[in-house]
Amino acid sequence: MPEPIVSIRDLNKTYKGGYQALKNINLDIYPGEIIALLGPNGAGKTTLISTICGINQPTSGTVTVGGYDTVRDYRETRSLIGLVPQELTTDSFETPWVTVSFSRGLFNKPKDPAYIESVLKDVALWEKKDNKIITLSGGMKRRLLIAKALSHEPRILFLDEPTAGVDVELRRDMWRLVHRLRENGVTVILTTHYIEEAEEMADRVAVIANGEITLVDEKQALMQKLGKKQLILDLSQPLEALPESLPDFDLKLSEDNLQLIYTFESQGERTGITRLMEALRDEGIQFNDLRTAQSSLEEIFVQLVEEA
C-alpha cells in the first residue's frame, strides 16, 4: 500500500454556535485514486473539504497532505491542492484568461501562457478566453472553476458537487475530464449526492452522514458487500398469490402477477436459487424467462444512511 497523500486523523469541527459538523473523522486517501464522499445535504462533506483546504480551522485532530500538516505547513499543503467549490463563484467582469492567470499567480507559479492555454482547451473554454465571465453559461462557469483549480498544476483536486445543476452531456464531459486527470496522476476527491456519479467515477466511496464517516470501501467491494441481487422470473401464467409452500424465500409477486421477484444476498455462499427452482417445479409454476439485477449504489446509500 503506498503512503497516503491525504491523511485525516481524529478530525473534529465544531462551529461557534456549537454545531458539530465533523465528528472524529479518520480517512486515508491514496495517490492517483478517485474517492467519492457520499452523503445527504448537511452531512459534513463541504466542511470536511474546506477543513482540508484550509478555509475552515479544525477544532481538533490533524490533516496531513503530502506529509505536511495543513495548519503548520499551509503553504506546502495548499500548493498541492486545487479546489472547485460547490457554488458558481466567479469574478463576473473578468475574462477566463485573466481569472485563470490570476489563480496561477496566487499559487506562486510563474507565468506560463502555454499551460493556461492547454487548461482552457481541456475544459473547452479556449474560444471564450476573452469573453466576460458574466456572459458564460452555468456549465461554462463550472468548467472555468475547474480550470482555475488546475491553473497551478495541483496533485490533488477537490471537486465539491462538480455536476450540481448541469445537464447530462456536460456531466459526462466532466467525468471524462476527471478520468483524464487521474490518468495524469492527479488524486481526485469529489463530493456528490448523485450516486450515478460516484458509481461512474470513483474507485472508493466514503459515506458521510451526520458528520461521521460511516463506511469507506472500494466501490466494487461495497456493492458486493451490501448489494442485493434479484432474480426475476417471467411467468408463463399469471399467479393469483404466492404459494404457501414458499415462505422461506424472500419472494414478491409483481403488480400484474406475471413476475416473481426473488431477492438474495449476492455475497452469500448459498443463494437459495437451486432450492427455489426445485420448489417452483414442485408447485408446477412455469416461467418463460429469467434474469438477475443488482442493487445500485443509490439503494446501498439509502440503506446506509437509514442505518446511520
Added chain:
Amino acid sequence: MNLRAIKSIYAFEMARTRRTILQSVIAPVLSTSLYFVVFGSAIGSRIQEVEGVSYGAFLVPGLIMLSLLTQSISNASFGIYFPKFTGTIYELMSAPVSMIEAVCGYVGAAATKSVMLGLIILLTAFFFVDLRIEHPFLMLLFLILTAITFSLFGFIIGIWADNFEKLQLIPLLVVTPLVFLGGSFYSVSMLSPTWQTITLFNPVLYLVSGFRWSFYEIADVSIWVSLAMITVFMSICLLVLAWIFKTGYRLRS
C-alpha cells in the same frame, strides 16, 4: 514570501480601477472641482486670505485629504469585501498566501489608487488657484503614509462588514464628518477656544495640518505631532489586523 501572489492581487485590483475609471478617478476629480468652485468662488470671495495664503490655495491640501481618506477606505474595503460577497474569497483562503501578503496586495493597490487620485486632484487644482509646495517630498510622504494608513483602515472595515450598508457606515457617518470638522476648509485658529480644544480630539486635524504645512508652512499643530499621530494610526490599524489574522475573524470559521 509569496511575491507572485502579492503581484497578482495588486495587478488584479489595479485592473479593476482601469475598468471602473469613471467611478474611481473621474467622479472624485469632478466632485473636488465642484468644491473649488463652490468654496473657492462663493466663500472665497468673503474670506480673502488665511494666514497669508489665498483661501482657494488654502483649501487644496484639505480637499486632497478629503478624497484621499474617503477613497483609500472605499478602495480597500471594497477590494476585500467584494470577494467575500461574491464568494470568490474561497480561492484566497485556500491558496498558499499569508494574510500579510494579502494585505500587501489589496492595501498596496488601494493606496496606489488613492495616491494617484491625490496627485490628479493636485494637478486639477493648478487650473483653479496659484499653488506652491514648499516641501514636495514631505508632501509626498504625507500623501503615501495617509493613503496606506487609511487603506489599512478600509481593509479592516471590508473584513468587518457583512453587508453593503456596513461597508458605507463608517466612511459616511464617521470619516466624512471628521474630515469636514478637521480643518479641511478652515484654520482651527478661526474657531472659538472651546471648539479649538474639541477639534484637537479629531484625528483628521493632524493629517490635514501636517499636509498643509508641507505646502505653505502653516499648521494648526506641529508637523512632528502630525507625523507622530499618523504613525500611531498606522500602528493601531496594524495591531487590529494582526488580531484579525490570528483569530481568523470573519474570514475563517
